[in-house]
Ligand SMILES: NC(=O)c1ccc[n+]([C@@H]2O[C@H](COP(=O)([O-])OP(=O)(O)OC[C@H]3O[C@@H](n4cnc5c(N)ncnc54)[C@H](O)[C@@H]3O)[C@@H](O)[C@H]2O)c1
């Protein structure tokens with residue numbers, strides 16, 4: 001039996017998204033049907049709509065979600081109907097060269113549902129990051145469901161499904177931020193603010209938030225930033241160096257995804273420091289750096305996909321910290337909205353009004 005549900009679809013490059021009826025098949029072998037309770041609006045959804053990821057329109061947007069498993073297909077044993085789950089875009093395969101070397105967070109062969117969700121005329125949809133959760137129900141691979149404590153609010157829990165995990169993980173997993181480190185975070189939207197939180201959890205002594213928006217900086221301070229720099233009015237590199245004894249930060253996290261902010265990150269880190277790129281660039285962007293500086297400054301230049309997270313390890317742990325009051329996820333939820341308000345949320349995101357708008361169903 002197939003399910004007819006309402007969902008947010010991007011039909012063409014740059015065109016406003018529309019609320020449509022889509023067809024979701026019953027789960028086949030290895031798949032799970034999930035009733036969505038909440039799904040955050042991430043900048044990557046907007047990238048999809050603008051054609052910045054690929055041209056496989058129509059997209060079924062939404063990928064930062066939590067919900068309840070409604071049914072599972074043949075052979076599924078890890079999750080069961082009734083489980084409260086966060087959806088992830090890293091269902092690891094266990095067999096690729098990364099998994100076999102014991103580094104599943106780099107899995108090169110993650111999987112999604114095999115069956116396609118469609119429009120009512122049969123047109124196949126491309127679900128954003130293999131999830132597609134601005135929908136009343138979605139079909140995913142069972143491995144994309146990570147069971148967590150039901151006591152957590154769906155709006156907060158869902159955020160771990162992408163942006164907040166990407167930010168926390170960029171600091172903790174990729175940047176390896178440790179006790180006493182100095183960290184600078186360039187761009188403090190949902191992802192960057194989460195990198196601030198991750199740095200704080202990891203025991204960083206100095207956390208410098210950089211943004212061009214005072215409101216974002218204020219929130220970053222609330223979440224643990226010790227210093228704030230508005231790089232609209234001042235030079236980010238100079239400001240970060242000044243705040244770190246003239247040297248630069250041990251770890252600089254770029255959470256915008258632009259060449260100029262990457263360059264700032266590169267020069268704002270101390271010698272032998274680490275740059276983590278978590279912002280997603282678009283295909284036409286180029287970076288030019290003196291190779292001698294790349295060599296001479298030493299250290300590590302890394303990129304962070306999904307915070308190098310392992311959902312089965314990281315989601316339940318972070319939800320536990322949240323329930324203990326040690327990880328503030330609620331501050332990330334600026335507003336809750338209805339399914340037909342995603343386009344409006346994109347506008348607000350574009351204006352920089354929100355950390356996260358979260359669709360609650
Ligand atoms: N690597 C991953 O796994 C991953 C996961 C999710 C999102 N992302 C990416 O991370 C980036 C941020 O996502 P988000 O949801 O936080 O977006 P967002 O729009 O909420 O935040 C972007 C922030 O950058 C600030 N900004 C813009 N230009 C700036 C500049 N020149 N200098 C300093 N700050 C500037 C904005 O004011 C805003 O606060 C996006 O590129 C998104 O696609 C990456």
Ligand SMILES: [Zn+2]
Pocket residue numbers: 092093094095096097098099100104106107108109110
């Ligand atoms: Zn693998």
Ligand SMILES: [Zn+2]
Pocket residue numbers: 042043044045063064162163
């Ligand atoms: Zn995302």
